[in-house]
Amino acid sequence: MVSILYIYNVFDLDLLSWHYPLLILAGFVAGFINTMAGGGSLITLPLMIFMGLPSAVANGTNRIAIFMSAFSANAGFKSKGISNYPFNVYLGLSGLLGALIGAQIAIDIKGELFNKILAIIMIIVVLIIVFKPKIDSIQVTERLKGKHLLISLLTFFFIGIYGGFINAGIGFVIMLFLHYYNRLNLIKVNATKVVIVLIYTTGAIVTFAIAGKINWIYALFLASGNFLGGWVSSRWSVKKGEKVIKLFLLIMVFIMSVRLWFFNS
Numbered sequence: 001m002v003s004i005l006y007i008y009n010v011f012d013l014d015l016l017s018w019h020y021p022l023l024i025l026a027g028f029v030a031g032f033i034n035t036m037a038g039g040g041s042l043i044t045l046p047l048m049i050f051m052g053l054p055s056a057v058a059n060g061t062n063r064i065a066i067f068m069s070a071f072s073a074n075a076g077f078k079s080k081g082i083s084n085y086p087f088n089v090y091l092g093l094s095g096l097l098g099a100l101i102g103a104q105i106a107i108d109i110k111g112e113l114f115n116k117i118l119a120i121i122m123i124i125v126v127l128i129i130v131f132k133p134k135i136d137s138i139q140v141t142e143r144l145k146g147k148h149l150l151i152s153l154l155t156f157f158f159i160g161i162y163g164g165f166i167n168a169g170i171g172f173v174i175m176l177f178l179h180y181y182n183r184l185n186l187i188k189v190n191a192t193k194v195v196i197v198l199i200y201t202t203g204a205i206v207t208f209a210i211a212g213k214i215n216w217i218y219a220l221f222l223a224s225g226n227f228l229g230g231w232v233s234s235r236w237s238v239k240k241g242e243k244v245i246k247l248f249l250l251i252m253v254f255i256m257s258v259r260l261w262f263f264n265s
Contacts, residue, residue: 048218074234
């Protein structure tokens with residue numbers, strides 16, 4: 001009994017609090033959405049701020065959950081035989097360098113203006129992906145080497161900066177680039193995306209952790225939901241194919257854009 005009370009006091013856990021089951025539920029939904037398209041952080045970040053976390057701590061705490069959903073999603077895609085190695089690792093490492101910069105910025109600077117710009121970009125992204133002319137996969141080959149790889153590495157360095165800064169909605173940007181520049185189908189796009197996010201998020205986690213901007217208890221509960229959501233979504237998206245991914249893109253971009261534009265404060 002004494003040991004149980006000791007653990008309770010050390011971790012400051014309120015076993016009857018509604019925070020923890022809600023964090024698990026929100027984590028599952030966010031993990032599912034992040035794997036299918038992106039924008040899950042727009043659920044988890046406001047929730048943790050509402051629970052009383054400072055915005056920088058909520059931002060840092062959210063990275064643990066993002067890491068876990070990317071990790072489980074990657075395992076899910078691999079179990080279905082979907083992989084794009086080593087291209088995904090190259091882009092992930094480039095994004096990691098950028099994320100170290102972006103996470104450091106995020107510790108001291110807020111991004112309300114950038115969020116409004118992002119809201120407009122997201123609408124453009126989803127319109128292009130949803131209403132694009134059908135691409136003949138027989139005539140179009142993937143572009144993963146040479147100058148295309150170099151341009152991709154440079155692009156993902158800057159994507160990594162934003163990913164390190166706040167990450168919300170970055171999945172749409174990654175999907176747009178991989179789909180239209182590297183010519184990957186949307187299932188391969190998602191499988192590549194989760195590896196990239198997994199790698200660069202490690203840099204963001206280290207930066208936030210050093211600055212003491214992670215609530216590890218909240219992170220544990222949120223990440224457990226994200227892990228399960230990423231696993232379920234990765235396997236389900238492969239089974240359902242590109243049409244359901246486009247539907248999620250349309251829905252989540254609309255919700256995210258409204259949230260970014262009208263509720264920044």
